[in-house]
Amino acid sequence: MVSIFMGEQPPEPTTDGGTDSGEELEARLAAGESYDPPESFVEQANVNDPEIYEEFEENWPDCWERAADLLTWFEDYETVLEDDDAPFYRWFTGGEVNASYNCLDRHVETGGKNRAAIKWEGELGETRTYTYGDLLYEVEAFATALRDLGVAEDDVVTLYMPMIPELPIAMLACARIGAPHSVVFAGFSADALATRMNAADSEYLVTCDGYYRRGDALNHKEKADKGLRGVEQDVETVIVDRLGDELNHFLGEHAHDYDELVRAHEGASVEPVSRDAEDMLFLMYTSGTTGQPKGVKHTTGGYLSYAAWTTHAVLDVKPEDTYWCAADIGWITGHSYIVYGPLALGTTTMMYEGTPDYPEKDRLWELLEKNDVDIFYTAPTAIRAFMKWGKQYPEGRDLSSLRLLGTVGEPINPRAWQWYYDHIGGGECPIVDTWWQTETGGMMITTLPGVGEMKPGAAGPPLPGIDAQVVDAVGGPVDPGNAGYLTVRRPWPGMLRTLYNNDDRFINEYWREYSDEDADEWVYFPEDGAKLDEDGYITILGRVDDVINVSGHRLGTMEIESAIVGVDGVAEAAVVGGDHDVKGNAVYAYVILEDGQDPTESMRDRIVGGVEDAIGPIARPEAVVFTPELPKTRSGKIMRRLLEDIASGEELGETSTLRNPEVVEDIAESVGE
Numbered sequence: 001m002v003s004i005f006m007g008e009q010p011p012e013p014t015t016d017g018g019t020d021s022g023e024e025l026e027a028r029l030a031a032g033e034s035y036d037p038p039e040s041f042v043e044q045a046n047v048n049d050p051e052i053y054e055e056f057e058e059n060w061p062d063c064w065e066r067a068a069d070l071l072t073w074f075e076d077y078e079t080v081l082e083d084d085d086a087p088f089y090r091w092f093t094g095g096e097v098n099a100s101y102n103c104l105d106r107h108v109e110t111g112g113k114n115r116a117a118i119k120w121e122g123e124l125g126e127t128r129t130y131t132y133g134d135l136l137y138e139v140e141a142f143a144t145a146l147r148d149l150g151v152a153e154d155d156v157v158t159l160y161m162p163m164i165p166e167l168p169i170a171m172l173a174c175a176r177i178g179a180p181h182s183v184v185f186a187g188f189s190a191d192a193l194a195t196r197m198n199a200a201d202s203e204y205l206v207t208c209d210g211y212y213r214r215g216d217a218l219n220h221k222e223k224a225d226k227g228l229r230g231v232e233q234d235v236e237t238v239i240v241d242r243l244g245d246e247l248n249h250f251l252g253e254h255a256h257d258y259d260e261l262v263r264a265h266e267g268a269s270v271e272p273v274s275r276d277a278e279d280m281l282f283l284m285y286t287s288g289t290t291g292q293p294k295g296v297k298h299t300t301g302g303y304l305s306y307a308a309w310t311t312h313a314v315l316d317v318k319p320e321d322t323y324w325c326a327a328d329i330g331w332i333t334g335h336s337y338i339v340y341g342p343l344a345l346g347t348t349t350m351m352y353e354g355t356p357d358y359p360e361k362d363r364l365w366e367l368l369e370k371n372d373v374d375i376f377y378t379a380p381t382a383i384r385a386f387m388k389w390g391k392q393y394p395e396g397r398d399l400s401s402l403r404l405l406g407t408v409g410e411p412i413n414p415r416a417w418q419w420y421y422d423h424i425g426g427g428e429c430p431i432v433d434t435w436w437q438t439e440t441g442g443m444m445i446t447t448l449p450g451v452g453e454m455k456p457g458a459a460g461p462p463l464p465g466i467d468a469q470v471v472d473a474v475g476g477p478v479d480p481g482n483a484g485y486l487t488v489r490r491p492w493p494g495m496l497r498t499l500y501n502n503d504d505r506f507i508n509e510y511w512r513e514y515s516d517e518d519a520d521e522w523v524y525f526p527e528d529g530a531k532l533d534e535d536g537y538i539t540i541l542g543r544v545d546d547v548i549n550v551s552g553h554r555l556g557t558m559e560i561e562s563a564i565v566g567v568d569g570v571a572e573a574a575v576v577g578g579d580h581d582v583k584g585n586a587v588y589a590y591v592i593l594e595d596g597q598d599p600t601e602s603m604r605d606r607i608v609g610g611v612e613d614a615i616g617p618i619a620r621p622e623a624v625v626f627t628p629e630l631p632k633t634r635s636g637k638i639m640r641r642l643l644e645d646i647a648s649g650e651e652l653g654e655t656s657t658l659r660n661p662e663v664v665e666d667i668a669e670s671v672g673e
């Protein structure tokens with residue numbers, strides 16, 4: 001059997017840092033233990049007045065002027081919200097604005113020219129720092145070059161790049177000339193690139209020769225070239241030379257070298273074009289329930305205001321901070337919280353090219369220490385990996401510069417929350433558990449770190465001005481403590497405006513389920529399950545497309561997973577529903593243990609017990625399958641469909657798109673045993 005963790009560091013006996021066993025801790029936390037942010041944090045917080053919730057409520061939708069006021073507008077907007085064509089809402093109409101101007105020029109004009117805008121570190125340890133002055137200079141040169149290549153306002157430019165500074169530079173260059181970008185995650189395949197370029201009718205591509213992963217030079221251009229062969233329209237391509245001599249590449253017809261273009265246009269100045277608030281800033285393709293990716297459309301005024309506002313209010317970012325969101329810019333988190341939000345506020349944003357465990361498992365903590373990072377934002381899956389590797393890695397570094405921690409992307413189980421709080425935050429940093437989506441543009445549900453107490457495992461209340469409610473299948477209220485569906489009943493500035501070229505799908509996917517269209521009452525459905533507690537805190541249970549029905553009871557697979565990863569010795573778990581004659585669905589749990597833990601009967605019993613304790617006997621796994629790895633897509637998402645097929649004893653579907661196809665048969669064999 002393959003295992004990426006084989007032969008590595010022995011596990012810690014306990015990873016929670018205390019004398020409690022993991023289960024006791026989980027139970028204690030589940031019982032509602034809450035934490036107040038430290039007084040010293042509250043005093044300095046950008047937002048620390050609890051009245052803000054009421055103020056936004058009483059003053060809705062004009063409260064959103066507070067977000068728009070964080071930007072510099074070329075032309076003031078006339079109306080905050082226009083809803084006559086709902087759910088095609090329009091925000092800050094009549095306003096004129098440019099994102100590149102807001103992220104660069106205005107900081108240079110107000111004394112920030114020499115402040116670091118981007119601090120980048122490559123996997124091999126090379127570093128680059130761009131001040132706001134440097135960044136503006138290069139963005140202007142590249143924006144001029146793009147224009148020379150023929151890019152006109154409203155042309156979609158596709159960016160297919162890993163975590164190198166030229167990616168945000170290209171984004172801002174596009175924004176400067178009013179050309180929407182469509183960033184395709186570098187880990188996506190050639191086919192995925194082609195599908196997205198075709199869907200957006202994009203005639204321009206910026207990519208690179210390659211990049212480093214675990215010390216090896218990866219050839220990225222090969223993938224881009226292959227993708228281009230599947231694109232119907234003619235494409236002009238720009239190639240960034242990331243690897244130098246390490247990977248020589250040939251520039252064919254319609255291909256241009258990034259450095260040469262920038263050198264040829266050095267010193268050029270380009271007026272940032274005045275964009276209507278509702279003009280598209282970018283497209284971001286995201287997966288839906290069908291195979292065809294959805295082109296989520298975000299606008300210039302509403303999106304940028306919302307990204308800036310949430311970075312200010314939730315991430316507490318100040319210009320003098322060094323802030324690090326350890327996500328990839330190829331996803332929405334990187335767009336909103338590596339690039340647009342932090343740069344709009346004039347702070348220093350960090351970028352790291354590589355993997356967190358190369359060359360050592362303390363790479364992130366080393367970077368954090370070296371750069372005196374104030375704010376750190378990552379995903380629960382990363383935190384669970386850090387836990388698995390052990391607390392000795394962060395303990396070997398000085399992390400005392402940290403003031404605030406954040407998580408995003410999936411529910412965080414209380415034990416991982418506690419580990420993050422203790423071992424990364426040193427028990428002194430508030431944690432914001434931020435729920436949002438590609439479609440929402442920015443954070444929607446989280447505590448305000450300068451205002452609210454934190455409850456491990458619950459994201460928190462909806463942000464001021466956001467009306468999120470948990471409802472039952474027909475839209476009725478759900479009692480606190482019971483599971484239901486998350487809905488959003490009022491629009492917000494960062495919302496998607498439509499799916500590119502597909503208004504019908506936009507309505508069908510997000511608005512059909514709970515709206516009363518005849519009454520013109522529109523309710524956004526994010527397709528997540530959730531539950532509310534007595535204090536109005538929302539716990540996200542996961543996508544309802546992952547919900548399984550056991551004996552007529554709906555169970556969130558993520559909720560069960562959270563229970564299992566709460567068991568001492570468990571590193572990761574995936575739960576799916578397998579066909580069952582009597583129950584409809586039975587719970588199948590695929591479990592990865594921490595290094596050095598054995599897949600014994602007693603471990604199995606503890607897992608089953610953990611699930612029974614956390615949710616009830618109804619969620620008891622029918623089978624617990626120990627495996628060293630889970631089948632994952634190249635973008636890192638667990639392929640649940642395959643696990644369901646295995647659980648149901650069905651023929652296995654396509655595995656070639658997996659990052660680790662070999663693991664599937666291993667798992668299938670152990671289930672069959």
Ligand code: WTA
Nearest residue numbers: 408409410411433434435436437438540543
């Ligand atoms: C999930 C990522 C629980 C959720 C920004 C949502 C979360 C999906 C959280 C969107 C959180 C995101 N707690 N679940 N704090 N944040 N999710 O579009 O299921 O990649 O619908 O956006 O991630 O994923 P997306």
